Amino acid sequence: MEAVLTCSALTKAYGPNKALDNFTAVFSGGRITGLLGPNGSGKTTLMKMIAGLVQPTRGEILFENAPIGVSSKARIAYMPTENYFYNYMTVRDAGKYYSDFFSDFSIQKYEAMINRMELRPRDKIRALSSGMSAKLRLALTLCRDAKLMMFDEPLNGVDILTRAEVVNAIAESRQAGRSMLISTHLVDELEPHIDCAIYMKRGKIAAMGTREELTREGTLTELYLKIYGQGGEKDA
Numbered sequence: 304m305e306a307v308l309t310c311s312a313l314t315k316a317y318g319p320n321k322a323l324d325n326f327t328a329v330f331s332g333g334r335i336t337g338l339l340g341p342n343g344s345g346k347t348t349l350m351k352m353i354a355g356l357v358q359p360t361r362g363e364i365l366f367e368n369a370p371i372g373v374s375s376k377a378r379i380a381y382m383p384t385e386n387y388f389y390n391y392m393t394v395r396d397a398g399k400y401y402s403d404f405f406s407d408f409s410i411q412k413y414e415a416m417i418n419r420m421e422l423r424p425r426d427k428i429r430a431l432s433s434g435m436s437a438k439l440r441l442a443l444t445l446c447r448d449a450k451l452m453m454f455d456e457p458l459n460g461v462d463i464l465t466r467a468e469v470v471n472a473i474a475e476s477r478q479a480g481r482s483m484l485i486s487t488h489l490v491d492e493l494e495p496h497i498d499c500a501i502y503m504k505r506g507k508i509a510a511m512g513t514r515e516e517l518t519r520e521g522t523l524t525e526l527y528l529k530i531y532g533q534g535g536e537k538d539a
Contacts, residue, residue: 307332307451307482308353313362315348315506322348324506326362330451330482335496337523338486340503341531346486347384348506350453353484354381366451377406380449382440384456388428395424397443407448416442420468434461441469445476452476453484458492466492490524497523502530 308330315323323345330336338346351357353364355371366375388397398413417424420438422431431439441457454473458466466489473483474496487493500517502510509530510517517526 305332306330307367309363309365310349310353311363311365313349313352313364314360315352315357316360321506323352323359326506326508328501328508328511330484331499332482333480334498335477335483335485337490337493337497337500338484338503339488339490339500339523339527340486340509341488344503345506346503347455349503350381350455350484350486351383353451353453354379356381378450380405380444380447380452382444382452382454382457384459386428386436386440390427390429392428393424394422394426394428394431394439397428397439398446401443401446405447408443409446409448413442413446416446416472420472434465437461437469438465441472445472450480451482451484453486455486456488457485458487458489470496488527490527491522494523502527504530 306329310326310328313323313326314321326349338349340346348357352359353371355376364371366379369375392400394417398410401408402410420442422435422439422442428436428439437457437460441454444452444454457469457473461469470492473485477483485493497514499513500511500523501508510526514523517523
């Protein structure tokens with residue numbers, strides 16, 4: 304299968320500390336890749352680099368065989384962990400904001416999705432709960448027709464019922480040729496949908512492979528516990 308994204312020797316240093324250390328991986332088109340690990344393991348740094356929001360200290364990223372730039376940003380959708388909207392904005396305003404910035408954004412699909420997720424167009428974004436805020440960011444990302452979709456901790460801070468909604472929405476948006484990269488430390492909910500997995504530890508790859516390769520001796524969740532321990536390792 305053709306590679307849609309190639310990362311070569313990526314490193315991001317902040318003084319003497321490395322958030323990402325010599326990361327090398329190839330992401331095939333049409334697959335869902337789980338980027339697994341505890342908070343602080345380098346997952347968000349990697350995603351922000353791919354999205355073009357953070358520059359690597361060294362290394363190279365190629366998206367569809369070209370360096371990350373303006374054209375690639377138009378083909379990559381990124382759901383961050385934090386809200387990035389103005390305080391005055393409503394759920395409806397967020398859709399208009401995305402529609403103005405991204406030519407592949409479908410406002411019709413967005414209206415249908417926020418209705419499905421029980422988000423009211425007039426609701427102020429600053430007043431949304433953490434779960435509803437996560438559903439809003441998810442809806443905005445899924446309503447783009449991007450070649451690569453990235454979701455940074457989409458299950459973080461949301462209740463069990465909302466997690467099921469989020470997972471189902473991501474799974475239903477899977478299309479031929481579309482690649483997805485999902486970072487999480489909550490592996491069990493997403494495990495059935497993951498084709499490949501990369502386990503991150505202190506900015507480095509601790510394990511990597513297809514689900515079939517990684518689950519020969521147990522589940523992806525069991526491997527997670529083996530790598531990080533029962534409590535989940537907490538990196539700086």
